[in-house]
Structures are given as structure tokens and as C-alpha cells.
Amino acid sequence: MAREKILIVDDSEMNRAILSEMLEDDYEIVEAEDGYAALAILQKRMDISLVLLDIVMPGMDGFGVLKVMQEKKWIEDIPVIMVSAENGTEQVQRAYEMGVTDFIMRPFDMYIVRRRVVNTMMLYGKQKQLINMVNEQMYEKEQRSNMMIDILSHIVEFRNGESGQHIHNVRRYTDFLLRGLRNRYSQYSFTEKEIALISTASALHDIGKIAIDEKILNKPGRLTEEEFAIMKTHAQTGAQMLDSMIVHKDNGLVKAAYQICRWHHERYDGRGYPDGLKGDEIPIEAQVVALADVYDALTSPRVYKGPLDRETAVHMIRDGQCGAFNPMLLECLDDDGLALEHAREQNMTVSAQRQEVKEFIEIAMRNREGSMSERAMRMLNYERMKYNFFSSMTEEIQFEYTVSPPILSISEWGAKKLGLDENIANPNSDEKLRSVIGKEAWEELVGKLHRTTPEAPEITCEILFHCNGEERWFRIHARGVWSDEEEPRYEGAFGKAVDIHDRREEMEELKKRAAHDSLTGLLNHLHARKQITERMELDPEGDYILLIFDLDLFKSANDTYGHSFGDRVLKYVAGRLEHSIRSHDISARIGGDEFLLFMECGAEYESVIDRIFRNITGPFENFTISVSIGVALSSVTGSDYDVMFHAADQALYAAKKGGRGRCCYYDESMKETLSVISQIDGQTES
Numbered sequence: 001m002a003r004e005k006i007l008i009v010d011d012s013e014m015n016r017a018i019l020s021e022m023l024e025d026d027y028e029i030v031e032a033e034d035g036y037a038a039l040a041i042l043q044k045r046m047d048i049s050l051v052l053l054d055i056v057m058p059g060m061d062g063f064g065v066l067k068v069m070q071e072k073k074w075i076e077d078i079p080v081i082m083v084s085a086e087n088g089t090e091q092v093q094r095a096y097e098m099g100v101t102d103f104i105m106r107p108f109d110m111y112i113v114r115r116r117v118v119n120t121m122m123l124y125g126k127q128k129q130l131i132n133m134v135n136e137q138m139y140e141k142e143q144r145s146n147m148m149i150d151i152l153s154h155i156v157e158f159r160n161g162e163s164g165q166h167i168h169n170v171r172r173y174t175d176f177l178l179r180g181l182r183n184r185y186s187q188y189s190f191t192e193k194e195i196a197l198i199s200t201a202s203a204l205h206d207i208g209k210i211a212i213d214e215k216i217l218n219k220p221g222r223l224t225e226e227e228f229a230i231m232k233t234h235a236q237t238g239a240q241m242l243d244s245m246i247v248h249k250d251n252g253l254v255k256a257a258y259q260i261c262r263w264h265h266e267r268y269d270g271r272g273y274p275d276g277l278k279g280d281e282i283p284i285e286a287q288v289v290a291l292a293d294v295y296d297a298l299t300s301p302r303v304y305k306g307p308l309d310r311e312t313a314v315h316m317i318r319d320g321q322c323g324a325f326n327p328m329l330l331e332c333l334d335d336d337g338l339a340l341e342h343a344r345e346q347n348m349t350v351s352a353q354r355q356e357v358k359e360f361i362e363i364a365m366r367n368r369e370g371s372m373s374e375r376a377m378r379m380l381n382y383e384r385m386k387y388n389f390f391s392s393m394t395e396e397i398q399f400e401y402t403v404s405p406p407i408l409s410i411s412e413w414g415a416k417k418l419g420l421d422e423n424i425a426n427p428n429s430d431e432k433l434r435s436v437i438g439k440e441a442w443e444e445l446v447g448k449l450h451r452t453t454p455e456a457p458e459i460t461c462e463i464l465f466h467c468n469g470e471e472r473w474f475r476i477h478a479r480g481v482w483s484d485e486e487e488p489r490y491e492g493a494f495g496k497a498v499d500i501h502d503r504r505e506e507m508e509e510l511k512k513r514a515a516h517d518s519l520t521g522l523l524n525h526l527h528a529r530k531q532i533t534e535r536m537e538l539d540p541e542g543d544y545i546l547l548i549f550d551l552d553l554f555k556s557a558n559d560t561y562g563h564s565f566g567d568r569v570l571k572y573v574a575g576r577l578e579h580s581i582r583s584h585d586i587s588a589r590i591g592g593d594e595f596l597l598f599m600e601c602g603a604e605y606e607s608v609i610d611r612i613f614r615n616i617t618g619p620f621e622n623f624t625i626s627v628s629i630g631v632a633l634s635s636v637t638g639s640d641y642d643v644m645f646h647a648a649d650q651a652l653y654a655a656k657k658g659g660r661g662r663c664c665y666y667d668e669s670m671k672e673t674l675s676v677i678s679q680i681d682g683q684t685e686s
Contacts, residue, residue: 003028004049004121009038009065010083011057015106019052019083022110023117035060039068039405040423048078050121052104055084055091060405066098068405071491075099079124081116166296167203173292175199180332181288188284189455201256202289205264208238235265236274259283264290269324269642279326287326291333294322318526319591330526397474401427401449402492408433414497418467436466445476449493452480462500475500517589519567520574525596528588529641532598535586536639543601544634546644547609548652549616552626552660554593561622572620573627580615601633613663628655629663636666 005028010016013033020029030048032038034057042048055062062082069075075098082095085106092103101120104113178195181188190198209217212234216227223231238261242254263277263286270278298313308316316322318330397414401407408427415422424430433442441463448459457480465474478495482488515527523531536544551557551573558566570593577587577595585599602608609631617625630652632644647666655664 005030005047006117007032007038007041007048007051009035009051009057009062010054012054015054015083018108019113022108022113027117034058035062035065036405036407036425038065040407040409040425042069042074042078043400043402043407043409044423049124050117051078051080052083052117053080053100055082055095063094063098064405066095066100070099071404077124079120081120166300169296169300170202170205170289170292171199173295174202174289177288177292177329177332181284181328183458184332185328186456197253198256198260198285198288201253201260201285202292204238204242204257205260205289205293206234206238207241207257208234208236208261211237232265232273235262238262256285260286260289262286264293266290267323268326269646272323284326287329291317291325291329295333298322315524316591318524320525321591327529397497398495399497400492400494401446403490418465437463438466445478449478449480450490452482452490452493454482454488457482463497465497473500474498520571520589522574522578522595523586523588525588525590528586528596528598529645531586533641535598536634536641540639542634542639544639544644545597545599545601545605545609546632546634546641546648547597547599547612547629548590548645548648549595549597549627549629550652551593552628552656557623565621565623569620569623569625573616573625576616577612580612601635609663617661626661628652628660630655630666631663632666636668 003026006023007030008016008019009032010019011034016031016033020031023029027049030041032041036059038051038053039060042051053062053065062084066075066080069078069080079101080099081102081104082100083104083106084091095103101123102116104116175195178188178190178198182190182195212231216223216230219227239258242258242261245254260283263272263275263282266272266275266277266282266286267290268279268282268287270276272282294317295313298308298316299310301307314333317325317333396411397417398411399414400409406426406428408424408430410418410420410422410424412422418436420432420436424433427433427442428446437445445461445463448461452459458478459480460475460477462473462475465472474497476495476497478493480493481491483491515523517524532546536542551569554566554569557569570589573595574587574589577597581587581597581599585597587598588596590596597612599608609629613627613629616627619625630648630650632647632651634644637643637647647670650670651664651666654670655662658664
């Protein structure tokens with residue numbers, strides 16, 4: 001059985017040796033020669049069971065250590081016995097007011113020292129036992145609540161024939177997207193409690209399906225209009241089930257679940273159901289769960305389809321094939337797509353770890369031979385071992401920085417990588433640290449962290465490190481730590497440094513690929529929209545043209561000659577389009593056989609569009625390329641991307657309705673076609 005640890009803090013080596021000799025038979029002894037060294041040990045090793053603290057020391061005295069332990073709330077868990085030759089009433093009173101449990105006077109008496117140490121350890125042991133018992137009861141209560149939610153949601157999954165992981169995936173993706181919004185956009189300052197509540201509520205998003213006939217739920221083919229109308233009622237039904245609760249109706253979890261149930265099928269452009277909400281009329285909770293639900297539906301097997309790979313799923317979502325989503329959410333999905341996939345792969349591992357923790361607690365509860373504090377120490381040591389292992393496996397330099405006292409703690413692997421000590425007292429003046437991170441770079445990093453706020457605590461920056469005789473670039477991801485007082489105080493930060501020296505070119509290439517369609521090399525719709533919007537914001541008074549076209553009878557080319565031929569057709573059209581436009585025009589593949597072109601409107605714009613039309617069309621191998629074009633002018637619609645896009649889309653619809661192979665310009669008479677298009681789109685969404 002591991003022995004409890006006592007930290008002896010005294011600038012006198014002789015005093016440390018005397019106390020150590022008195023106690024080392026029963027306890028593991030850790031020594032610190034001054035206050036800074038003591039705090040560095042406490043920062044890194046929270047398995048200390050007792051501190052024997054000298055009052056008078058150079059640099060930082062015992063009262064300075066007590067002040068920090070108060071601020072960090074360490075004094076609540078780690079008892080302190082003051083060691084001093086002074087017995088003045090004022091010092092004793094001050095020490096007790098700062099949380100000291102007892103006093104030991106010099107010269108030392110072995111019996112008194114051992115007795116006071118034992119008594120203090122027993123007192124705190126009993127307090128910890130009571131605290132842990134309460135915590136375990138609260139944990140069990142929370143687990144029972146989560147278990148009931150899981151049981152209820154899995155009943156729905158069972159009837160719906162979905163994967164048993166669907167609820168877990170949606171909860172994890174919801175958590176992930178909420179954090180992405182919080183990190184990127186200041187208007188979304190979700191607390192940890194709010195993220196946990198919304199993620200838990202997401203498990204109930206499809207509870208209304210319990211009222212849908214299984215023949216419709218599990219139909220392997222496409223639903224009829226009547227069946228789809230019935231399927232759509234699950235959103236209102238689930239909301240009504242929650243709204244009809246009498247006892248828990250006003251509970252925060254139930255309120256969030258109501259919003260998610262009712263509106264997770266609404267879409268950002270107003271084409272969703274059941275209420276046709278648009279944009280930010282849709283609660284952000286429902287928007288996030290909607291995207292998480294769609295992503296998992298695409299990448300998971302269903303009775304009517306197999307799973308899609310991540311890249312295809314993200315491409316379909318970005319291209320609007322699953323309805324329109326909040327652009328800020330799409331940015332989170334685009335940037336963090338790999339992590340979303342990682343979340344899916346890790347889901348089973350996380351479930352297994354939770355089960356492992358639960359089994360450990362059950363075994364510990366049955367085994368009353370060990371105390372609660374011993375079990376806590378075992379768990380703490382396990383977590384520390386796991387932390388160090390994953391730190392070395394990921395090759396990340398993890399660190400923690402505190403302002404008072406100024407201490408920089410670096411993970412074991414990171415310290416070896418940089419050739420530094422794991423604990424650096426006074427890092428602002430440490431020469432060894434300066435040799436790795438230059439003075440200006442360190443001050444810039446500390447300044448950025450200090451300028452964080454409780455609402456926007458995270459930063460990312462790149463710094464040139466000097467390690468092992470060479471210069472290497474590292475990307476720093478860090479989070480400022482603020483006190484939870486009425487007027488928050490900056491206390492420090494924690495984060496990681498990732499070596500990106502060899503990945504800069506790779507990252508640039510990945511960025512380029514993310515912005516372009518993989519088949520044609522044109523921009524994808526998401527990045528074209530972004531560039532067009534920026535262009536119009538720079539000059540909102542400019543005259544612009546937005547043109548959408550698709551290939552007539554393209555399906556017949558695929559059916560007759562195969563998909564590889566169809567791909568060659570799309571590449572050819574993209575090449576002809578690029579050859580026909582100017583360098584500052586913006587062209588993109590929207591998806592499938594549909595393309596987009598944006599340019600400034602000149603005096604002879606009609607002849608320019610006619611030339612592009614003729615350049616694109618004509619024979620290609622054994623297939624005749626014909627296109628239908630819809631055109632929107634900003635002079636008619638105004639300089640708003642979404643308005644222009646929908647106008648060009650309506651003009652394209654009118655062109656195809658008139659017989660294909662035509663070019664049609666949007667005008668006010670086409671407005672009435674919007675309702676027809678919306679009805680058709682609504683029938684295709686599930």
C-alpha cells in the first residue's frame with residue numbers, strides 16, 4: 001500500500017533532516033528548500049497529504065505560501081502544520097486565520113511531532129471520507145438520471161432501427177460543435193454547465209418518433225408524400241410530450257429538450273419544418289443538434305442506405321444537399337471535421353472508460369479495507385500516469401502557468417523535448433527558458449494570455465523555439481484561467497505547444513484542398529460564398545452578376561457511358577468555364593452537375609454571358625453538352641449573396657421549365673415560383 005506523502009518546507013537543511021528522520025518510517029517525505037519550490041511541488045503533485053511549513057524563509061516566507069494555498073483553495077484539501085521557533089501571539093493568530101491546522105515549535109520533540117502529524121492526518125482523512133461519500137452519492141444520482149435518459153432514447157432507437165451509437169454520437173458531436181462556436185464567436189459564451197445540459201438534452205431529439213408507425217420508421221425505400229407528412233409530425237409530438245410534463249416542465253434540461261425536439265428539423269433558409277423558422281429565429285440549441293444529427297445520419301448505416309465517409313458527408317452538408325445550416329456552424333464543421341470523425345472513432349473507447357471507472361468505484365465500495373483517501377490517491381495516480389502517457393504519444397508539450405506565484409509547469413515529455421525543468425519558478429526571469437523562447441516571444445505570449453477575458457479565454461499563436469540546437473516553429477493553443485469572483489482576476493493559463501515546423505507546407509496544401517472541389521479544381525460552394533460575400537461587402541454599391549447553370553440531361557451521360565465519363569464531362573466543362581472568364585471572376589462547382597459564376601456587371605454583360613454559354617456548350621466525345629443558365633443582377637436583387645443566389649436559382653428553374661438549353665434572367669415576375677420550389681424541396685427532406 002502506498003504511503004502518504006508529507007512535504008517539509010524549510011530553508012534549513014538540518015531542520016528538514018531532523019523532521020524527515022522522525023517521520024520517514026511511516027510516511028514518504030518530499031522536501032522543498034523555499035516557498036517557491038514548495039508551490040511548484042504542490043502545483044505538480046496534488047497527492048501531498050500534509051505540509052510542514054517553516055515561517056521564516058528567504059524569497060517567499062511561510063505566510064506567502066499560505067496566501068497562495070488560500071487563493072488556489074489547496075488549503076481546503078491539504079492540511080498545514082506551521083513550524084517555527086517564534087511563539088508570538090500575533091504570528092500564531094495570523095497563521096490560524098490563514099488556515100493552519102496546528103503548530104510545532106522548535107526545538108523538536110519527537111513524540112509531539114509524531115502525535116500532531118497523526119492527529120492532523122486523521123482529522124483530514126475523516127473530512128475527506130465524508131466529502132467523497134457525498135460526491136459518490138451525487139455521482140450515482142447523476143448516473144441514474146443519465147441512464148434514464150439513455151434508456152428512453154434507446155427505446156426510440158430500437159423502434160427506429162438505428163445504430164445503438166446514434167444517441168452517443170449526437171451527444172458528442174453536439175458537445176463538440178458547441179465548443180467550436182464558443183471558441184470562434186464571442187456571442188456564444190456557453191458555460192460548461194450549459195454545454196453539458198444541451199448535450200444531454202440532445203439525446204431526446206427524436207423522442208417523438210415513439211408515436212410513429214414502425215412500418216414508416218423502418219421503411220427501406222423512399223417515403224411517399226403521405227408517409228413523409230406523418231414522419232414530420234414527430235418533431236411536434238416530441239415537443240408536446242415534454243410540454244405536457246407537469247412536475248419538470250420548467251426544468252432547464254426539459255426546456256432545452258423541448259426546443260431541440262420541436263425545431264431540430266428547421267433549416268437556416270426557412271425551408272425546414274414544422275414551423276418554417278429562419279436564421280436565428282431557430283434556437284441555437286436546435287441548430288447545433290440538427291447539424292450533429294445530419295452528420296451522424298450520413299456517416300452511419302441505415303435500413304435504406306450504407307454509411308458515407310466523412311469527406312463525402314461534409315461535402316454534402318456544405319453544398320446544401322441536406323438543407324441550409326448556420327454558416328458559423330458550417331465553419332466549425334469545416335475546421336473541425338477531422339476531430340468530429342475522431343470523436344466517432346473514440347466513442348466506443350469513451351464508453352469503455354466510463355464503464356471501467358464505474359466498475360472501479362463498485363469494487364472500491366465493496367473493499368472497505370482501504371480508506372476513501374487511498375482510493376482517491378489511486379485514481380489520481382492513474383490519471384497522472386494516463387496524462388503523461390497520452391502527452392508523450394501525441395508529442396504535445398503541455399504546460400500550466402500561474403501568475404501568483406509565477407510558476408511554469410511543463411509535462412514530463414515536453415520538458416525533455418525542450419531541455420527544460422518540469423517546474424520553473426519565476427519564468428519571467430529564467431535564463432534557461434529565455435534560451436528556448438526568446439524574451440520578446442515570451443512577453444508576447446504572456447501579454448496575449450493576460451488580455452484574454454472570461455468570455456473569450458482562448459488564444460492561438462505561433463512561436464519560434466530554439467531547442468536542441470535548431471529553430472522550430474510551434475503552434476500554441478492556450479486558455480486563460482480567471483477567478484470566479486464578482487470581478488474576475490486573471491490567474492494564469494494552461495495549454496499545449498505542437499511542433500508544426502514540418503507541417504506548414506502540408507497545412508497550406510490542406511487549406512487549399514478544403515477550399516476547392518476535388519474533381520474539377522474549382523472553388524467549392526462554401527468558399528465561393530465566402531469570397532463573394534467579402535467582395536460585395538468591400539463595395540456594396542457595385543454592379544454584380546451571379547450566374548448558376550447545370551448540364552441538361554447529364555444523368556443520361558452517366559447512365560449511357562458510365563460515371564467515369566460523367567466525371568470527364570464535368571472536368572471539361574470546368575476547364576472551359578475557367579478559360580472563358582477573367583482572373584478576378586469567381587467560379588465554383590456547387591455540387592453534382594451544377595456550377596456558379598460571379599463577376600462584375602459591365603455594359604455588355606449580355607454578350608459576355610452569351611460567349612460563355614457558347615464556349616461551354618457543344619460536342620464532347622460522344623455526348624453533346626447543353627446547359628441551362630439562371631442569371632441574377634444585383635441591380636435587381638440588391639448586393640446580398642443569399643438573395644442573389646436564390647434569384648439565380650429561380651431563373652434557372654424558369655429556364656429549365658421553358659425547355660432547357662436556355663439562359664433566363666431573374667425579374668420580379670419570378671417571385672411566385674419560390675413557393676413552388678420550396679414545396680418541392682420540402683418533400684425531399686427528412
